[in-house]
Amino acid sequence: MTDEEGQGRPRKIVHIDMDAFYASVEQRDNPELKGLPVAVGSPAARGVVAAASYEARKFGVHSAMPSVTARRKCPDLIFVPPRFDVYKAVSSQIRAIFAEYTALIEPLSLDEAYLDVTENLKGMEIATEIAAEIRARIKVATGLNASAGISYNKFLAKMASDLNKPNGQAVITPRNGPGFVERLPIKKFHGVGPATAEKMHRLGIETGADLKAQTLAFLVQHFGKSGPYFYGIARGIDNREVRPDRVRKSVGAEDTFAEDIHSFELAREGLRPLIEKVWGYCEANEIGAKTVTLKVKFADFSQITRSRTFPQALPAIADLEDVVGILLAPVFPPKKGIRLLGVTLSSLEQRALSTEPQLQLAL
Numbered sequence: 001m002t003d004e005e006g007q008g009r010p011r012k013i014v015h016i017d018m019d020a021f022y023a024s025v026e027q028r029d030n031p032e033l034k035g036l037p038v039a040v041g042s043p044a045a046r047g048v049v050a051a052a053s054y055e056a057r058k059f060g061v062h063s064a065m066p067s068v069t070a071r072r073k074c075p076d077l078i079f080v081p082p083r084f085d086v087y088k089a090v091s092s093q094i095r096a097i098f099a100e101y102t103a104l105i106e107p108l109s110l111d112e113a114y115l116d117v118t119e120n121l122k123g124m125e126i127a128t129e130i131a132a133e134i135r136a137r138i139k140v141a142t143g144l145n146a147s148a149g150i151s152y153n154k155f156l157a158k159m160a161s162d163l164n165k166p167n168g169q170a171v172i173t174p175r176n177g178p179g180f181v182e183r184l185p186i187k188k189f190h191g192v193g194p195a196t197a198e199k200m201h202r203l204g205i206e207t208g209a210d211l212k213a214q215t216l217a218f219l220v221q222h223f224g225k226s227g228p229y230f231y232g233i234a235r236g237i238d239n240r241e242v243r244p245d246r247v248r249k250s251v252g253a254e255d256t257f258a259e260d261i262h263s264f265e266l267a268r269e270g271l272r273p274l275i276e277k278v279w280g281y282c283e284a285n286e287i288g289a290k291t292v293t294l295k296v297k298f299a300d301f302s303q304i305t306r307s308r309t310f311p312q313a314l315p316a317i318a319d320l321e322d323v324v325g326i327l328l329a330p331v332f333p334p335k336k337g338i339r340l341l342g343v344t345l346s347s348l349e350q351r352a353l354s355t356e357p358q359l360q361l362a363l
Contacts, residue, residue: 010152010174012127013242014115016134018094019145019166021111022051025090026080028143036078041272043067043079048269050082050276054166064255064273066266082276084317087111088283090142095284097137101130104242107284109277112161114154116242131169151177153238158190177236181208189233194256195340196223208234252293252344253277260299260337264328267338271324274343279317287348288313292320294327295342298334306330309347320345 018024022040027033037056041049047067059074071077091110098105101124104116117130124130131148138146148169149160156172159180163170172180186205187197203222205211211219212234220227232238253274261267282289290310297303306327314320324343331338 009118011116012118012130013151013154013157014117014127014131014134015149015154015157015161016094016098016113016115016131016138017147017149017161017165018111018138019147020051020053020057021144022082022087023053023056024144025083025087027053029086030080033078033080037061037074037076038078038080039067039070040080040082041067042081042269043071044269047079048272050273064270066269084276084279084283087280090144091284093141094138094146097134097141101134103244105244106242107281109280110284111280113284114157114242128169128171135167135169153177153236154240154242155190155233155238156180156236159184159188174236181234181236182212184208186211191226191229191233193254195254196226198256199223248287248348250344250346250348251278251281251287251289252295252342254295254340254342256297256340257338260339261341262334262337264332267328267332267341268325271328271341271343272321274341275317275320275324278343278345279320282345282348285350287350289320289345290314290347290349291345292323292327293344293346294324295340295344296328296331296338297340297342299337299339301339302336303340304331313349 023038026038026040035055037059038053039049039056039061040051041047044067049061049063049065049067049070051063052061056074056077061070061074061077087110095105098113098115101122102115102117102120105113107113117127120130127150131150135146135148138144145167147161147165147167149157150169151157151160151172152174156177160170160172185207186192186200205214211230216227216231219230223230255270255274257270261270290313291307293305293307295303295305308323308327
């Protein structure tokens with residue numbers, strides 16, 4: 001618990017984030033790729049980068065970038081197809097290490113998780129030492145680097161894990177938390193996507209200090225149910241607990257494109273990293289999803305949603321890709337360009353996906 005919650009000593013939250021996870025696994029398994037710019041994804045004309053190595057990032061290549069753009073920025077970029085079965089197996093190794101320190105583990109995807117180590121299984125008092133030990137254990141077990149953020153709440157632990165990447169860690173203390181948030185550009189806030197950041201900029205909110213200056217009523221008026229969350233984090237307050245094995249009502253991802261999309265192929269490729277993100281969350285949490293919802297926002301900001309529900313959870317990411325493609329097809333040709341696409345999975349249920357029989361879905 002934290003001072004802002006009015007009781008007890010501060011919690012000790014660690015956010016572990018694997019460095020360039022997919023690309024690092026590929027470089028580990030193929031030594032010829034070490035030290036080279038690598039992109040996980042398709043090099044096709046309409047392909048999209050799912051992950052990029054740090055060597056590729058130096059050229060400005062990043063996830064969700066069109067492959068054509070990535071190749072233009074880095075002519076020597078090497079594309080490798082994703083291997084999600086391998087990424088999941090490595091993720092399981094990492095989760096086993098976490099479990100030696102605490103039962104309070106909340107995975108966000110295959111490559112990152114929150115850990116509450118306030119009361120931990122090792123009896124260690126210093127959270128930074130726990131984070132360093134976990135990172136060292138991950139390196140020995142998998143050969144991969146992890147970064148960590150340590151703080152008194154989830155929001156700040158997440159922000160701290162980005163400060164010394166790659167292969168580093170940082171701590172944000174209760175004393176430093178509010179000041180850190182005030183100096184932070186709003187576009188770097190975890191939980192503030194491109195569309196929300198754009199809206200905040202239109203309202204004159206550029207930094208955490210600007211956000212803190214707004215009243216709760218103002219934030220609720222403009223951002224609805226997210227208003228109280230923004231009001232809290234602007235003050236370094238985040239009362240969310242680390243919740244292990246939590247089945248959420250839904251999990252979604254969306255992306256606003258730099259240029260409006262008009263072709264089915266480009267839309268399909270733009271959806272691929274979103275599909276991988278939501279599927280990765282389900283894989284990491286051993287959750288199945290029976291309902292798929294596609295969100296399409298057009299250039300004039302009008303939007304539609306299309307859903308499909310199945311009697312049993314989708315068994316594989318390929319099935320999810322097929323369902324999203326079926327939902328997307330009737331949208332084309334669009335009367336207006338598409339500025340945003342999103343994928344949401346709902347009707348979630350806890351189960352071990354790897355032990356389920358494969359289903360023949362009537363798509």
